[in-house]
Amino acid sequence: MRTKDENKLFAIFDATVSLTAKVGIAGLKMSLIAKEADIAAGTIYLYYKNKQDLLNAVYANLKSEGIFSVIGRIEHLPIQVQLFRLWEVAFEYHVANNNKSIFIEQFELSPMISPENKILEEDSISYLQKTLEEAKKKGIVKPIDNHIIISLILGFMKHLVVQATKDVLDTNEEVKLLCYSMCWDAIRIINNE
Amino acid sequence: MRTKDENKLFAIFDATVSLTAKVGIAGLKMSLIAKEADIAAGTIYLYYKNKQDLLNAVYANLKSEGIFSVIGRIEHLPIQVQLFRLWEVAFEYHVANNNKSIFIEQFELSPMISPENKILEEDSISYLQKTLEEAKKKGIVKPIDNHIIISLILGFMKHLVVQATKDVLDTNEEVKLLCYSMCWDAIRIINNE
Amino acid sequence: MRTKDENKLFAIFDATVSLTAKVGIAGLKMSLIAKEADIAAGTIYLYYKNKQDLLNAVYANLKSEGIFSVIGRIEHLPIQVQLFRLWEVAFEYHVANNNKSIFIEQFELSPMISPENKILEEDSISYLQKTLEEAKKKGIVKPIDNHIIISLILGFMKHLVVQATKDVLDTNEEVKLLCYSMCWDAIRIINNE
Amino acid sequence: MRTKDENKLFAIFDATVSLTAKVGIAGLKMSLIAKEADIAAGTIYLYYKNKQDLLNAVYANLKSEGIFSVIGRIEHLPIQVQLFRLWEVAFEYHVANNNKSIFIEQFELSPMISPENKILEEDSISYLQKTLEEAKKKGIVKPIDNHIIISLILGFMKHLVVQATKDVLDTNEEVKLLCYSMCWDAIRIINNE
DNA sequence: TATGAATGAGTCTTCATTCAT
DNA sequence: TATGAATGAAGACTCATTCAT
Secondary structure (H helix, E strand, C coil), rough: CCCHHHHHHHHHHHHHHHHHHHHHHHCCCHHHHHHHHHCCCHHHHCCCCHHHHHHHHHHHHHCCCCCCCCCCCCCCCCCCHHHHHHHHHHHHHHHHHHHHHHHHHHHHCCCEEEEHCCCCCCHHHHHHHHHHHHHHHCCECCCCCHHHHHHHHHHHHHHHHHHHCCCCCCCCCCHHHHHHHHHHHHEECCCCC | CCCCCCCHHHHHHHHHHHHHHHHCCHHCCCCHHHHCCCCHHHHHHHHHHCCHHHHHHHHHHHHHHCCCCCCCCCCCCCHHHHHHHHHHHHHHHHHHHHHHHHHHHHHHHHCCCCHHHHHCCCCCCCHHHHHHHHHHHHHCCCCHHHHHHHHHHHHHHHHHHHHHHHHCCCCCCCHHHHHHHHHHHHHHHCCCC | CCCHHHHHHHHHHHHHHHHHHHHHHHHHHHHHHHHCCCCCCCHHHCCCCHHHHHHHHHHHHHHHHCCCCCCCCCCCCCHHHHHHHHHHHHHHHHHHHHHHHHHHHHCCCCCCCCHHHHCCCCCCHHHHHHHHHHHHHHHCCCCHHHHHHHHHHHHHHHHHHHHHHCCCCCCCCCHHHHHHHHHHHHHHHHCCC | CHEEEEHHHHHHHHHHHHHHHCCCCHHCHHHHHHHEEEEEEEHHHHHHHCCHHHHHHHHHHHHCCCCCCCCCCCCCCHHHHHHHHHHHHHHHHHHHHHHHHHHHHHHHHCCCCHHHHHCCCCCCCHHHHHHHHHHHCCCCCCCCHHHHHHHHHHHHHHHHHHHHCCCCCCCCCCHHHHHHHHHHHHCCCCCCC
16 A cells, blocks of 8 residues: 555656656756645655656656566467567557656756666566567568667657657557558568569 | 858857757756857857747757758659658668757757747658658558658657667668668558468 | 745845945846845745846835825814925935935836836825915915926925935934925915015 | 047947936946947947946046036126026026936946046036025025035926926926026025015 | 745856957 | 957856755
């Protein structure tokens, strides 16, 4: 169970992420975060040493978030299906957590990021990499550097979500399947054409 | 009398873009821009009313930049070749001008962006859209909403360039061709498989 | 928590008025006001939006000050005595509040004065005007435009106070009575000479 | 004959005085003075060492201006007539040169005034003082400290001119005579009433 | 703990003054 | 001599952080 204090911690955390998506890292003020979290500005300093500390904590937390932890057992499924499930989960995470992506992007370039956080790798990627390697070994996916494949998948996905946020695109089930098929065509080995 | 120096305008412009890529929009200070442009801080105010004005001018300028203006005549070429050339030019632009993309991304979310700039569309996209429509009509490219196709192309491209900047990926000729082929497989209509 | 301190408001107000008398509106700096009020520079901005706002607030407040509010009932007295009492109160106010007159004079010409304040009339004058009208009706005072009479009274008074400030003149009781008698001779109807 | 340079000197001088009346000493900028004088900002520095120097020069010049130099021979006239002529000349000077009074008032309180100028006496006053002494000796004028008499005359006069500038009062011939008669009643010895 | 008033270091911006032409 | 672009010191203002309550 969350204690009263933990609730405040979460409130500050959430306020930081959603405000960054609203006003950007340059518009992010401690007083605004406090207002958004519905507490006093001074209270933040009971939980975090200072602004830099707060933002780095938020960042590290987001980066370590296991977005595939909800996925359940999938190893027994065909590799294509595994890949689709991974993509689907990632897509749904990004749609639902666009704010988090924005915070990460904005903060990574800010002068406030700590050296430790600068070298932090996204946790969630490793799972996907493993599955891609397997698919490549099985001759289903083109033998391409994972960085490139993941750039295609993630770059596409993030751009899509931004378009959705701008209301120029709707991310319904049909669009989701279409987008995946595009990714799949991009990376799969295409036979006897 | 000294004549007003057009070069200074460019120096300020360049300093603003490259500094943003270095320290982020949140770390962007007028004094830093001045130092980077090798002028006095006050001089900036001869050319721009204030910080907000400067950043909006830089943004509007970048947005209106015709990245395909260098491409020459290509209408006589097969549509596939046209698409490749467009992609190639865009790719090379992004590799060479990664700073500009970063500035655009950072500034779009900042509270300093003017209402007029908020609704500004990227000029360069329309050319690509026209060519895609033609390719769809000819049955070469899947009949997919341009927003989605462009998300794939641009999202992938931008993510690649960021990876390249991080030195985890090298964007040589081979990689370039590989990436294009992935894009192409993603959007083309695949026959009798 | 500290409660917002009304005293600070007064301290800022007083510091602004007395400093203007000391260094003029051109020498008036926010940092000086803060030092004079014995607070931090930033604190001023808790109470006033900016320098212009502060000065206009001080001005409007001074203009609306009812300098005759201390005078008590005088309507039952002979009109000559009423006039003397009004003059006396005004004189004593100006001697005691020369700073305020200086602030008003200096600020009225500054480019910081707001349009609303530019058309603001001095509250305290109306009382005097009413009494003068009555005296004219009774045939005691010359039938002269009030603007002129008040120019004589106020112009004389302000000039006197400035001289007193410069230490070339002492405003003791005797001088006060003398000055009033001069005013009185200037405006009263003089009989069978 | 004025040389070309002398014209510029006068232009700067005039621009300084009239601008101060328009925007106050706090709004007085070298660039504005230059524009008003129709020269370049740098040019001012060919004639004056710096802003402080310019303003002090203007001030000293105004103070030493012999406003009674135009008055011609009046010693042979009755003392009352002499006094009237002096008053009249001063009045007309102030109406025509209200800007100069404003400059003097504003500058005297500014932190830019030099110590020498701070103790500078108005030249023109001495003439008036001499005549007043004579009138007192002849038993025509009350034996009152000259500071007080001059406060009445000048304070009244300046206030009148300000009212005239504000368009709440017209300073025509009739008003002029009326005002003088008020001054005269205030200072003359009034007989067997 | 929690508050938000108060602080003052650090920015932005202005404007007197210099200087290349 | 005259110009006005360029400079940078100084002043206005913001906002992270502290602290009295």
